[in-house]
Amino acid sequence: MDVSPFAPARFPKLPNLAGLRLGAMAAGERYRRRADLTLMELAPGSTVAGVFTRSTMPGAPVLWCRKHIGKGRARAVVINAGNANVFTGRQGLDDVAATARAVAKAVGCKPGEVMVASTGVIGETLSVDRLVKAVPGLHGKLKANGWRAAAGAICTTDTYPKGASARAEIDGQVVQIAGIAKGSGMIAPDMATMLGFVFTDAKLPSQVLDSLLRWANSRSFNCITVDGDTSTSDSVLLAATGQGPKHARITEAGDRRLASFKAALLSVMQDLAKQIVGDGEGASKFITISVSGAASAKAARGIAMTIANSPLVKTAIAGEDANWGRIIMAVGRAGEKADRDRLSITIGGVVIAEAGHPHPDYREEQVVPHMQGRMIDIAVDVGVGRGKATVWTCDLTHGYIAINADYRS
Amino acid sequence: MDVSPFAPARFPKLPNLAGLRLGAMAAGERYRRRADLTLMELAPGSTVAGVFTRSTMPGAPVLWCRKHIGKGRARAVVINAGNANVFTGRQGLDDVAATARAVAKAVGCKPGEVMVASTGVIGETLSVDRLVKAVPGLHGKLKANGWRAAAGAICTTDTYPKGASARAEIDGQVVQIAGIAKGSGMIAPDMATMLGFVFTDAKLPSQVLDSLLRWANSRSFNCITVDGDTSTSDSVLLAATGQGPKHARITEAGDRRLASFKAALLSVMQDLAKQIVGDGEGASKFITISVSGAASAKAARGIAMTIANSPLVKTAIAGEDANWGRIIMAVGRAGEKADRDRLSITIGGVVIAEAGHPHPDYREEQVVPHMQGRMIDIAVDVGVGRGKATVWTCDLTHGYIAINADYRS
Numbered sequence: 001m002d003v004s005p006f007a008p009a010r011f012p013k014l015p016n017l018a019g020l021r022l023g024a025m026a027a028g029e030r031y032r033r034r035a036d037l038t039l040m041e042l043a044p045g046s047t048v049a050g051v052f053t054r055s056t057m058p059g060a061p062v063l064w065c066r067k068h069i070g071k072g073r074a075r076a077v078v079i080n081a082g083n084a085n086v087f088t089g090r091q092g093l094d095d096v097a098a099t100a101r102a103v104a105k106a107v108g109c110k111p112g113e114v115m116v117a118s119t120g121v122i123g124e125t126l127s128v129d130r131l132v133k134a135v136p137g138l139h140g141k142l143k144a145n146g147w148r149a150a151a152g153a154i155c156t157t158d159t160y161p162k163g164a165s166a167r168a169e170i171d172g173q174v175v176q177i178a179g180i181a182k183g184s185g186m187i188a189p190d191m192a193t194m195l196g197f198v199f200t201d202a203k204l205p206s207q208v209l210d211s212l213l214r215w216a217n218s219r220s221f222n223c224i225t226v227d228g229d230t231s232t233s234d235s236v237l238l239a240a241t242g243q244g245p246k247h248a249r250i251t252e253a254g255d256r257r258l259a260s261f262k263a264a265l266l267s268v269m270q271d272l273a274k275q276i277v278g279d280g281e282g283a284s285k286f287i288t289i290s291v292s293g294a295a296s297a298k299a300a301r302g303i304a305m306t307i308a309n310s311p312l313v314k315t316a317i318a319g320e321d322a323n324w325g326r327i328i329m330a331v332g333r334a335g336e337k338a339d340r341d342r343l344s345i346t347i348g349g350v351v352i353a354e355a356g357h358p359h360p361d362y363r364e365e366q367v368v369p370h371m372q373g374r375m376i377d378i379a380v381d382v383g384v385g386r387g388k389a390t391v392w393t394c395d396l397t398h399g400y401i402a403i404n405a406d407y408r409s
Numbered sequence: 410m411d412v413s414p415f416a417p418a419r420f421p422k423l424p425n426l427a428g429l430r431l432g433a434m435a436a437g438e439r440y441r442r443r444a445d446l447t448l449m450e451l452a453p454g455s456t457v458a459g460v461f462t463r464s465t466m467p468g469a470p471v472l473w474c475r476k477h478i479g480k481g482r483a484r485a486v487v488i489n490a491g492n493a494n495v496f497t498g499r500q501g502l503d504d505v506a507a508t509a510r511a512v513a514k515a516v517g518c519k520p521g522e523v524m525v526a527s528t529g530v531i532g533e534t535l536s537v538d539r540l541v542k543a544v545p546g547l548h549g550k551l552k553a554n555g556w557r558a559a560a561g562a563i564c565t566t567d568t569y570p571k572g573a574s575a576r577a578e579i580d581g582q583v584v585q586i587a588g589i590a591k592g593s594g595m596i597a598p599d600m601a602t603m604l605g606f607v608f609t610d611a612k613l614p615s616q617v618l619d620s621l622l623r624w625a626n627s628r629s630f631n632c633i634t635v636d637g638d639t640s641t642s643d644s645v646l647l648a649a650t651g652q653g654p655k656h657a658r659i660t661e662a663g664d665r666r667l668a669s670f671k672a673a674l675l676s677v678m679q680d681l682a683k684q685i686v687g688d689g690e691g692a693s694k695f696i697t698i699s700v701s702g703a704a705s706a707k708a709a710r711g712i713a714m715t716i717a718n719s720p721l722v723k724t725a726i727a728g729e730d731a732n733w734g735r736i737i738m739a740v741g742r743a744g745e746k747a748d749r750d751r752l753s754i755t756i757g758g759v760v761i762a763e764a765g766h767p768h769p770d771y772r773e774e775q776v777v778p779h780m781q782g783r784m785i786d787i788a789v790d791v792g793v794g795r796g797k798a799t800v801w802t803c804d805l806t807h808g809y810i811a812i813n814a815d816y817r818s
Binding site for chain 2: 053054055056057058086087088089121122123124227228229231232309310311312315316318319321324325326328329330331332333334335336337338340341343353356357358395396397398400401402404405406
């Protein structure tokens with residue numbers, strides 16, 4: 001598989017976080033000759049929050065995490081790549097528990113303090129013995145700067161590892177936020193689902209993490225789409241070790257002293273989310289779609305997502321065609337309120353349609369250079385209210401078909 | 410463009426219908442050297458019903474038809490191909506009215522008795538003078554056996570003309586039903602939207618036609634998808650000339666003497682709908698997706714449509730890969746109730762998954778011959794109720810990308 005044109009020249013330098021050690025190794029569960037098992041150990045007292053797929057067919061690891069995340073405590077996160085442990089019945093649940101027990105034994109915690117994520121093929125039983133056997137050795141090799149190894153080992157059809165970090169201040173104290181993610185389609189060649197793991201050395205109660213995570217998630221990972229196909233395994237975890245510099249005690253997500261932290265968290269999560277879009281299967285263009293003037297933020301997001309998921313819009317962009325009629329079509333099928341006679345469309349800053357008409361000054365050659373670039377910006381105002389949303393997606397190319405149809409999984 | 414592998418060897422023989430004359434000619438509105446203007450004249454007293462796109466950005470012809478269809482009377486239908494007259498503001502409405510007036514003058518009726526449909530590019534003003542000028546000559550050449558000419562002239566990116574017919578009995582009298590349709594994507598290279606025109610020589614009041622049309626439409630045209638992109642111009646008209654053999658007077662759609670007529674109407678409309686799927690852009694496989702065991706028929710349709718529109722399911726089938734994990738994924742994202750532990754999946758009659766597990770006897774080679782065929786059958790039971798639905802779709806191939814991205818529109 002060719003590396004995405006959006007791959008960064010190198011994996012970013014991520015900071016060591018006090019209270020976090022991580023690493024990866026080849027357990028041979030499915031892949032040969034590459035690391036496929038990742039372990040992250042968190043200091044005692046660490047807190048955690050998570051958001052998970054809304055699929056009605058969630059994988060066994062998602063069920064496990066949902067069961068235990070409510071306590072807000074985590075001492076470890078373990079991830080295997082290659083097998084999603086989805087649609088595996090009772091055996092699948094037993095396998096997650098066995099994995100968590102093995103990690104708990106190595107770390108010295110309860111199994112319920114181990115969060116589990118899996119990504120890969122659906123409907124195949126896990127070779128759980130290989131994972132369990134690998135855990136003690138892997139645990140012995142964890143280190144604070146294991147980011148690159150972990151980011152690589154959680155990949156499936158991804159063409160590059162994804163990481164991001166930011167610093168924030170809480171009441172004058174500098175804390176760190178860093179995370180990794182994987183994903184290349186929402187789900188792809190039976191593999192490649194969306195996973196994200198974000199950490200901080202700040203000290204924050206789990207209910208605060210939970211609020212911050214949901215807030216940032218709705219503005220980052222929930223604003224991306226590659227092919228509209230939601231995975232059975234989507235999971236994003238946010239954990240806080242509390243081992244960074246001592247800062248003011250925070251008990252509410254609404255605390256104004258979290259302003260810098262919130263901005264930094266959003267920046268890390270948006271960065272990771274955009275890296276997933278940039279690694280979208282077959283992507284040749286990175287597309288930003290901003291909708292304004294909708295009845296609500298939710299309506300705006302619905303319209304933006306309908307445009308982003310339209311195969312006709314995506315193929316037009318792949319063909320470098322400013323085919324704005326297809327944008328009109330997508331707005332029309334979104335099912336949200338829109339006023340045709342006030343609708344405007346801007347591509348790359350050029351006003352194409354306004355007030356229900358093609359703009360009289362618009363000439364297609366004005367947007368040709370923009371369409372030939374890699375970053376495509378589409379703005380639509382639907383003229384009924386003040387709701388706004390921005391989503392990110394990629395184009396639909398022969399590469400997507402090649403990845404998903406030409407090669408047997 | 411290559412002709413679809415599902416193209417019939419020849420256009421079917423459609424019957425002459427008493428009270429209907431039709432024809433087509435090259436008006437040169439957009440296309441050169443091909444017929445692009447179609448006219449259908451109905452006998453005085455003919456009744457009509459119609460269903461139209463739910464897009465919030467409907468074309469001017471859809472607005473015109475919605476305004477006039479309520480009276481249930483039609484003397485003519487006029488269709489131009491090449492320009493959809495969508496997002497054309499006030500001018501677009503004026504152009505529809507001018508077209509209807511020209512036809513009304515030729516036929517000798519009111520403009521409101523002329524139904525108008527357009528299909529083609531969005532956002533371009535119609536060269537309405539060319540249409541108006543062509544009408545009198547076209548009207549002079551209408552004939553009862555003009556089906557093939559009309560079916561060809563309404564096409565845009567279609568690779569074959571689509572027609573179907575059936576006979577029915579009403580209280581012992583034989584009546585005819587015949588129709589034509591076009592469509593190749595819900596909307597495609599800025600062109601190709603779904604249009605259907607069905608006629609009968611039976612005598613039926615417009616409110617009966619309306620009920621029958623909605624009933625049959627929900628089981629035919631509303632059960633197909635090529636790319637999930639709903640057109641701004643979708644229109645299906647059902648008209649009755651009342652010029653066939655005299656039969657019992659019918660005043661209610663629920664009249665039991667309509668049983669044969671309903672079956673025949675459904676057969677014609679399903680035939681046309683399936684021909685549209687068979688001409689889906691780039692289609693190499695015709696896919697039938699049957700969902701049972703859902704909470705309701707609506708839920709079943711929602712699940713079936715989510716499977717049918719999943720790019721990952723469609724590309725897997727294009728690759729002849731019985732990748733049932735992607736079907737699980739699609740069921741999971743449909744948002745309708747489904748019981749993972751009772752879910753079953755059958756492909757080509759082979760039970761692949763049952764009761765939340767891969768079937769123990771399933772071996773992939775059992776479905777390989779089916780996947781290599783042209784007609785793919787997928788059945789899913791979601792194990793929660795008695796709701797059922799069947800939808801038809803095609804696969805997603807390099808051909809779709811080539812049609813929609815490689816060539817500028």
